[in-house]
Amino acid sequence: MTFYDELETRSADQRAAWLAQELPAALLRARTSPAMARILQGVEPETVTTREALAGLPVIRKSELSEAQKKQPPFGGFTTRRPHEFENVFQSPGPIYEPGRRGNDWWRLGRFLFAAGVGPGDIVHNCFGYHLTPAGMMFESAARAVDAAVLPAGTGQTELQVRAAVDIGTSVYAGTPDYLKIILDKADEMGEALALTRATVSGGALFPGLRQSYADRGIATTQCYATADLGLIAYESPAMDGMIVDEGVIVEIVRPGTGIPVPEGEVGEVVVTSFNADYPLVRFATGDLSAVLAGQSPCGRTNMRIRGWMGRADQTTKIKGMFVRPEQVAVLVSRHPEIARARVVADRAGDMDLMTVQLETDSKDAARYEATVLDTLKLRGRIELVAPGSLPNDGKVIEDRRSYD
Template structure:
């Protein structure tokens, strides 16, 4: 797989170097040529290209910012995602840019009737899921967003077996049916649900929904820029990377690839000839869990947060998800926050905890410190117990107090 993927990458990028000025500029800035891409180490010589830069590129060189590497006659759809960013879809792309693989891995097939509640308006989500579902043989109800009462009725009337929805909207649909007098799971045929991800104890929430509603949940990691990037397989937590995506987990500042288990920005290179984005920083944070022989990432964790939400202390980034996970993992903690200050020439980390009523601070201090170190690889310098009135739900999970 290593040789064939990077052989494909060299071919795609060699064409893009001639056809797409923005791609050529990335290579020229690094003093690199497409023929030199032999593995992930070579790829890392290219700078990470950020989404904000794409928005600016398209403003300066509309409509595609110099990234289009195919004749405009090959474009079948043009999506417009927030930014705005214009994203082409080409004729002959029939599995929803990889979503077909995700649904097949989840066991969706021609026996399924699927309610797709993701938007079909301008953004790619609804249509790409639709194409991926139809590639498995499933029948699709193109519901789009809104109208929960009507969509709840469709679940019953049309014998829906799978629901694709944001987690909160899935709950709304289920509760709408229950309020109408239906007893779930007895009164529906739903056996699976593709749910949109949430931070915090999302896996725990999924398990509770599965137990309550008698179904199996699954999720994907996808962006408007690439379509599908990763998908769940065999109930393993995290995402297996699609073969047509080359993923690296990188330091958000330097762009250098990070080792397994260290959180960093998800940087994606695609094997898609017409829209050949290379070393594109998604802004999402995860950890690598396994690597291919070529050094690229084979499997990533669930998302940890966004790059802009992180704070660097003692050369290690602290992410909001780590504080959410800490509060979930240590009994008695209501909320947690990490505050970073400077004492002399050293970064100091204070772990601030708001406790549940009646909890002895002495019972949580050491477990909280241990869990924080496990999650972040940093040792907290001190632990401060505070009130929930001071450490409110709206307070930032990570604060940088350095001047």
């Protein structure tokens, strides 16, 4: 077994020592950006040397980033460089603007391609977009990091893509999981055989049946979890046993609506701290749900593993004309130490919205929570007391069961 670098096989003690040194340095660098200097005001970086200390810092939400960009375009003061000092400026839906740099695998996806077996002699058929959004450049940068060549294909013009794949002999697909099927179906229609043996995918759900259908064609498919803001967050190795967290970030799983880490194995929101010196995001909430997997990967990589994407953490729901947010549910729980977890359920009876607030507690007195529910959620609802540990481990604090059919 070969590894991208020695970072992938560090012991727990080595990782702790590295964190104690690098985390304070990262916070000091982050404070050179105006936005992070404001967010970290009063924080003494030299005291933040562990994951536990990091968990005491505020969480940054994408909505805050968006609002900051409106006031101070294009990056909202979150970068340590001025906009013209980046080689690229990208726009994602929202719009959200992200910086990009060439060289040194700035988004760090080379680690993922290496784990997928991509390297010298490969030509990557890159079907990620090059227009406005950064995904195309992210994977091109990764291919260069592992000395592979790139066909910058993007999407569309499928017949031409098949022709190019055949003529050039592209060996690796990069793109969303489902777009590969479109290319393969078109190749079948044209009577052409492609040389693809690996697929590196992201940006969509890779269903087991789809992965198997590619395997039946001799294409080994692995996926990664990455964003335009943070670069690589986690990736699959050939062991196919969870996703291994990238060495350039710290991942925490927190209770939605809070910055409080959940116990290992419990589903929560993915919060990421990036060590990118140009774009240093600290405790950035992705809005995605996942959970930590116990143990280490059978492939020998020792970093923390997560279960991959498990849904969205932003479960804001309108009930009886009022928005109920995960942050409000978190406040409700914080008011009563005997409540372990809470879940707001929205139902419908005829044309009426119904709200049930399920509380994990040993208490038998539902009435004692009525005033807190009204104060925090701004709505009255039925209170249901349930046994601790009985709510589903799915990361949901707000569940919408309503049907409008």
